[in-house]
Structure formats: C-alpha cells, structure tokens
Amino acid sequence: xxxxxxxxxxxxxxxxxxxxxxxxxxxxxxxxxxxxxxxxxxxxxxxxxxxxxxxxxxxxxxxxxxxxxxxxxxxxxxxxxxxxxxxxxxxxxxxxxxxxxxxxxxxxxxxxxxxxxxxxxxxxxxxxxxxxxxxxxxxxxxxxxxxx
Numbered sequence: 001x002x003x004x005x006x007x008x009x010x011x012x013x014x015x016x017x018x019x020x021x022x023x024x025x026x027x028x029x030x031x032x033x034x035x036x037x038x039x040x041x042x043x044x045x046x047x048x049x050x051x052x053x054x055x056x057x058x059x060x061x062x063x064x065x066x067x068x069x070x071x072x073x074x075x076x077x078x079x080x081x082x083x084x085x086x087x088x089x090x091x092x093x094x095x096x097x098x099x100x101x102x103x104x105x106x107x108x109x110x111x112x113x114x115x116x117x118x119x120x121x122x123x124x125x126x127x128x129x130x131x132x133x134x135x136x137x138x139x140x141x142x143x144x145x146x147x148x
C-alpha cells in the first residue's frame with residue numbers, strides 16, 4: 001500500500017476549517033485535486049478536475065464524517081475525458097484529520113492507494129507519488145491562506 005501524507009497548520013479553529021471541508025463549494029476552492037464538486041446524493045461527491053491534460057471526474061463515497069475532527073472518503077469510479085480511467089489502484093482512500101493546536105488547527109491529509117498489480121504499483125510509485133505529495137501540500141497552503 002502506498003501512503004502519502006501532508007500536514008500543515010491553519011490559523012483558524014477546527015470548526016472554521018471543518019466548514020471548508022463539509023461545504024462542497026468551499027472544498028473545491030482549496031483541494032488541489034478538483035475545481036468543482038458535485039453532490040448527486042448524500043455521502044457521494046464527484047470531484048471534477050484535471051489530471052494532466054485530461055478532465056477527470058472521480059466519484060467518491062464519504063466513509064467518515066466526524067465534525068470537526070475527521071472526514072474521509074473512498075474512490076468508487078473515475079473517468080478521464082468521459083471514458084473509464086485505467087485501473088491503477090484497486091482501492092484509494094483519503095482522510096482529513098483536524099487537531100486543535102494553539103489558536104489554529106493542525107490538518108493532516110492522507111492518501112492511501114492499494115495498487116491493482118505489480119506494474120501498477122511501480123507506476124504509482126514512480127509517477128504518482130511526487131505529484132500527489134505536491135498536490136496535498138498545495139491544498140494545505142491554499143486552505144491556510146483562506147483563513148489569514
């Protein structure tokens with residue numbers, strides 16, 4: 001399993017940060033993996049964005065929502081430019097954990113991927129690890145800037 005985490009401090013209390021996670025439009029404004037979020041049904045979010053030059057739509061199912069501490073989801077399906085995306089991971093989960101720290105909130109975003117096979121594992125590690133880590137860091141930077 002490939003696990004990538006990023007942690008940062010947001011200068012706001014957990015309840016304020018939670019609203020940026022729980023509200024789909026606010027979420028899309030700081031989470032680097034999407035630029036829009038659709039909510040076709042409760043506990044389902046479709047993250048609309050780009051992966052390279054292709055438009056991406058990742059359907060997710062919320063697996064944990066514990067305000068204002070933890071929010072998590074698992075990927076259910078993904079399309080690239082309207083077609084089913086290649087299956088690199090047989091399981092992808094993302095967790096956002098919030099912990100009060102001083103006058104702010106420590107935010108940790110963790111992405112876990114279980115590769116679908118040995119060559120997918122190599123591909124994810126070689127090509128995806130750095131990009132995902134950079135996007136998690138970018139997400140935390142933008143989230144913190146929203147509260148300055």
